[in-house]
Amino acid sequence: MQYVGQRIRRQRDERILRGQGEYIGDIQKPGMVHLAFVRSPYAHARIIDIDTNACRRIPGVIAVFTGEDVTCGPLPLLFPYPSLEAVTQTPLSREVHHVGEPVAVVVALTRYQAEDGVAAVQVQYDPLAAVVGMGQALELTAPPVHSHRTSNRAATIVQCVGTAQAVMDEAPVVVELEMAMGRVSCLPMETRGLLAQWQVFHGQEILQVYAATQTPHMMQRLYAQLFNISEQQIRVQAPDVGGAFGAKEPFYVEDFLVAWVARQMGRPVLWIEDRAEHLMTAVHERAQHHKAAMGLTRDGKILSVVDQFVADTGAYVPWGVIVPIITSTLIPGPYKVPHYRCDGTVVYTNTTPLAPYRGAGRPQAALVINRLLDKAAAQLNLDPFTIRRRNLIMPEEFPYDTGLLSREGTPMVLDSGNYPALMETLEQAGEYHGWRERQRTTLSTAHPIGIGIAVGIENTGMGPHEGATVTIGLDGNITVATGAASQGQGHETTLAQIAADIFHVSVDQVHIVEGDTAAIAYGTGTFASRTAVVAGSAVQLAGEMLQQKLLRLAGHLLEAHPDDLVVAGGSVSVRGVPTRSLTFKDLALRASGPFPGSTFTLPVEPGLSASAFFTPSGATYAAGAHMAVVQIDRETGQIRVIGYTAVHDSGTLINPQIVDGQLHGGIAAGLGTALLEEMVFDEQGQVVTGTLMDYLVPTAVDVPDLTVCHLSTPSPLNPLGIKGVGESGAIASPAALLAAIEDALRMTPVVESLPVRPMTVRHLLTESRKGEEFA
């Protein structure tokens, strides 16, 4: 049986279902102490004095550290960009730039006592003027977000294809759009957490870190740089991680401080973030404000798109300005836009820093282009499917050169896809015409139905690399070590499916080791919908290498040509002569070498193991077409999502059940972005939505039953034809939901900001009534 393509249940689940998962908060080490942070209540302030005397008298408190104790400069910049004037965070800085920034560290025997200690630390602040909101940041009279800088501008981003403005000026039809997207929190159900300990081995310091992280190898590299030790002295392990969605991707000051404190204390130190800290300090995303225009022919063909936007990066740039860069390159999306100009300005504010959250700038891009098309469709009296079909990149046009430059300055080429087929399937699977029929009778009622569609693409499977070491052990089973790290995506199953197919063994005989820097020397991590593509390809390449080695060894021992050998059931045998056979166990033992002191005579290198890296030449583009159906209550403004269909092209599917799950989660995230979630700050930069009672994430009642369909256009850029999927569901969903709301209310133009909540609908209905009265 071939495993790739099969819905098989996941290998790790039984352990989790029994309550035997091992998450960061479950780990205890002898002598372990607990750390808690004193955090700034001000969005911008200078620290005058920190009095730790009362704290030190709290029972259980054993140490307190402030900025005077730590001599670490700003964290390294993670994603440089030519126009970026980067300010990264400094651990326990004397000037704080957002609410929640750590100013002191308390270490105690228990977490309760550490928090008692935090409450007893007295910090005297000199509050400075805070900048909150992108608009304010760019005003000439705006105070500086960072005292040492005069401007609040972090970077400018320009994309240019053709002569967009000139073409726009001549276009027969022009539509305009303004769209402000609210800021959201990644909000994994498990918060961040870290356990660090230093030990001495052979006279050398060894740092061991357990971290709820997406990027163990990156953490290892940064610790090496920050502590000025070799990465060989550092082991970072990600235990079971309870979701991440971007929140566990950057390297935070807390990551440095926990390890630094552990070194001072000479004992294991654990920090578990609480939910309030998470909402205040783990990265946010989405916040952008766009003004865009689209020029079209009278029959609805796009001539030109011009977009100007401001993106908030908060107080720092934890992952460069990758989010607005992605937005700027993906606005054209699946559509042919012959002339395109995008000018983005990234600003600092005294708020929580922003960095990729599931979708990472792409939902914003999909909103801009799809909303522009909807406006044009309304003006030209075209069906939303029709106007899209007239502008999609056609299957025969791949590889399609967008004329844009990717984040690294290389041409941005879409590798493969079949967008018209996505639309076709969506129209049928989503029962578009049935819903239109049903809608007609509701439009004049108190509960009108609306239908919205959107198409989005996603550049997935980015580099630089991921490796795999595939080993057949002395038990005859296969172990695969990769640099990826799982936060619930099911790699332990999908990567095992790939390896099982190469060796024709049961998937249960493959064990995946990931999230451990000791398992493989170099790695990148799990983000940007990249693991199935990059780590999956590495498993394929290393597996094929090991297969060759296995055959060479077995051929030598069985005195047969490798072409005459068959691999099946954990054995290698001569074709047609099943008795001339060696098991994987036998072969692994032989390959490990004869008795110590004897001569190794086999024609292969010792050990049944092979390693390979996959270094993708470029991104592979996944695509999704979504249709949302909503029902509005005109009286209360309530928005109910009553139907949802998504059709996705994720290339070759390794495990369709897992792909479905990824899409379900992504769509729910998009629903949150569109209808519920917003991190709100007041004028002083205080977090208003600091609990899960204020910050609303979708519940089981908010998300409808979802219909998910797949089309597969295999990618030519990797051996298995895989495209990434982790973020895909979150990309087109906000645009489809907004379109549905507008469709129900039959008002254009309307929705100009996200999220759209009942009060927004109420406001829009009131405004439109006013308009009618004046008309």
Add this chain to the structure above:
Amino acid sequence: MEIDLKERVSYTLQINDRTYAVEDVEPRLLLADVLRDFLGLTGTHLGCEHGACGACTVLADGRPIRSCLTLGVGAKGLALQTVEGLAPNDGPLSRLQDAFWEEHGLQCGFCTSGMLMTATFFLREHPKPSRKEIREALSGNLCRCTGYQNIVNAIERSAQDLGENYS
């Protein structure tokens, strides 16, 4: 009011039909922390510590409670059940757990224990639920991975299996 942080208490808890001694601890300890840090029952997870996310849900006398809003000492005399009590260690999974596995009702698994406990209670009260009823029953348990669909499917499947077994 001055609180004496040095005060210590000892008590016993009934968990999964076993008696556990909690000795010489601070009285302010929350039930979730007692379970996790003192009794090694780390299957109960803490997602928000303010009663909003439901990850820490356990059953007390058969009814779901938030173990992050309950003092450990306050759980004396209650029959508690945690995720570890749903299936014997060396035995098969419960029907509900197995349905979660089959239907891919978990991804990161962090909310799963709370979901299982809530659903265990719910299915006892509603052996033949509609999908709408299932969704309403889950509305106090947040999940960020699954979009809930496969969790609803799992609970529905578990209920159907239950129905078949009774008929």
